Amino acid sequence: MRLDYPTSLKGLLQELERLPGIGPKSALRIALFLINQPKDVIDRLIQALQRVKDQLKLCIRCFNYAENKLCSICQDEQRDISLLCVVEDPMDIAVIENAGTYRGLYHVLHGVISPIEGIGPEDLRIKELIERLQVEPIKEVILALSPTSEGEATNIYIARLVKPLGIKVTQLAMGIPVGGSIDYTDQLTIMRALEGRREML
Amino acid sequence: MRLDYPTSLKGLLQELERLPGIGPKSALRIALFLINQPKDVIDRLIQALQRVKDQLKLCIRCFNYAENKLCSICQDEQRDISLLCVVEDPMDIAVIENAGTYRGLYHVLHGVISPIEGIGPEDLRIKELIERLQVEPIKEVILALSPTSEGEATNIYIARLVKPLGIKVTQLAMGIPVGGSIDYTDQLTIMRALEGRREML
Numbered sequence: 001m002r003l004d005y006p007t008s009l010k011g012l013l014q015e016l017e018r019l020p021g022i023g024p025k026s027a028l029r030i031a032l033f034l035i036n037q038p039k040d041v042i043d044r045l046i047q048a049l050q051r052v053k054d055q056l057k058l059c060i061r062c063f064n065y066a067e068n069k070l071c072s073i074c075q076d077e078q079r080d081i082s083l084l085c086v087v088e089d090p091m092d093i094a095v096i097e098n099a100g101t102y103r104g105l106y107h108v109l110h111g112v113i114s115p116i117e118g119i120g121p122e123d124l125r126i127k128e129l130i131e132r133l134q135v136e137p138i139k140e141v142i143l144a145l146s147p148t149s150e151g152e153a154t155n156i157y158i159a160r161l162v163k164p165l166g167i168k169v170t171q172l173a174m175g176i177p178v179g180g181s182i183d184y185t186d187q188l189t190i191m192r193a194l195e196g197r198r199e200m201l
Numbered sequence: 202m203r204l205d206y207p208t209s210l211k212g213l214l215q216e217l218e219r220l221p222g223i224g225p226k227s228a229l230r231i232a233l234f235l236i237n238q239p240k241d242v243i244d245r246l247i248q249a250l251q252r253v254k255d256q257l258k259l260c261i262r263c264f265n266y267a268e269n270k271l272c273s274i275c276q277d278e279q280r281d282i283s284l285l286c287v288v289e290d291p292m293d294i295a296v297i298e299n300a301g302t303y304r305g306l307y308h309v310l311h312g313v314i315s316p317i318e319g320i321g322p323e324d325l326r327i328k329e330l331i332e333r334l335q336v337e338p339i340k341e342v343i344l345a346l347s348p349t350s351e352g353e354a355t356n357i358y359i360a361r362l363v364k365p366l367g368i369k370v371t372q373l374a375m376g377i378p379v380g381g382s383i384d385y386t387d388q389l390t391i392m393r394a395l396e397g398r399r400e401m402l
Contacts, residue, residue, distance in 0.1 A: 004273070004295060004298055004299075005266070005295060006256075006257060006266050006267065006268050006272075006273070007256075007268060008249075008252040008253045008255075008256040008257050008268060009253060009257060009266060011249045011252055011253075012249040012250060012252070012253045014249070015245055015246045015249040015250075016246075016249075018242065018246075019231045019234060019235075020230050020231060020234045021227050021230060021231070022231075026222050028292075029221050029222060030220045030221060030222070030223070031253070032292065033220060033221045034220075034250070034253065035253060035257060035266075039254060041219065042250055042253070042254045043254070044216055045216045045217075045219075045250060046247055046250050046251060046254075048209075048212045048213040048215070048216040048217075049213060049216075049235070049243055049246060049247050049250075050247060051209040051212055051213070052209045052210060052212070052213045052232070052235065052236065052243070053240060053243045053244070053247075054209075055207075055208075055209040056207060056209050056210060056236060065206070065207050065210060065236075066207065067207050067208060067209060071207075072205070072207070091229075091233065094205060094206060097205055098205075
């Protein structure tokens with residue numbers, strides 16, 4: 001049921017409903033909120049959208065989000081340029097950075113190999129990764145893809161390309177999450193946690 | 202926890218989080234969706250917002266949403282100009298119109314009297330309602346405010362002003378909703394339904 005709203009309101013509802021997680025009711029709620037607020041609220045939203053559209057690009061080196069040619073991490077001269085962490089998308093960088101211990105560089109694949117979704121290695125930034133490894137003084141590539149079957153396949157694919165270059169390839173440890181409980185942990189995670197067990201010193 | 206995103210992305214997240222029902226996670230999901238879509242998706246959203254901001258006004262006569270001086274209902278010469286339905290906000294008009302039986306005009310108060318929220322009669326379009334009744338050939342005012350204590354108080358306030366003008370004042374029937382069940386109906390509604398009972402012919 002689409003009621004007889006003014007054209008401009010109908011148009012806004014249509015655009016809002018395209019957004020993920022926004023159905024007709026939330027779209028109406030958001031639209032009415034924006035209509036009933038002082039005009040500068042809608043203006044600020046328009047400007048924020050415009051700014052993201054105009055300014056947010058991908059770093060030409062690591063394909064992280066960037067507002068200049070290089071992202072803030074690639075511009076940072078304090079980073080350890082011998083370490084390269086490979087991630088699936090730019091949001092993963094934010095999560096790893098937030099943990100606060102990694103000081104190396106990144107490379108964003110923008111996806112993982114997924115034959116079902118028709119995503120092959122040529123659709124990802126893998127060629128650019130290999131090019132970087134040939135010119136940058138990188139000693140270790142840390143694979144930090146999600147531990148799914150697609151992530152694992154991508155790990156193996158990249159490892160096969162990188163090892164012949166004489167560069168060490170590692171992968172994030174899999175196991176029980178900190179604060180997780182054993183009885184709610186799935187079989188595969190338990191298997192990985194057992195495989196990766198460490199001697200207590 | 203606010204991760205270290207580029208400034209423009211942070212700005213967009215901030216604006217999105219102001220919207221009702223949008224928390225940090227949905228804001229991020231929407232922002233990433235917009236970033237990863239072709240640029241015309243974000244453009245269409247910007248244009249829709251701009252259009253609502255520029256074009257959506259209030260009808261100078263009934264205070265419904267309008268894109269011209271008068272709303273589409275006030276412009277419609279087929280309407281019964283002797284009937285005036287008083288509603289709380291423009292969305293109520295859409296609901297009543299959708300029912301398809303009412304052919305009169307409307308008047309939007311933009312709220313109800315609520316001492317708790319500090320909303321008095323002077324904050325609503327009540328003065329404008331009385332002015333209309335003095336110049337328009339209206340024979341009946343139908344009060345269609347929500348049956349809450351604030352709605353009821355507003356009904357009584359308006360009825361006291363309108364009756365001395367020799368205009369009939371009615372109010373929407375209260376009772377069991379169609380398809381509703383008696384055993385899930387609250388006491389007050391049952392009381393109103395008994396008061397308003399009709400003889401079966």
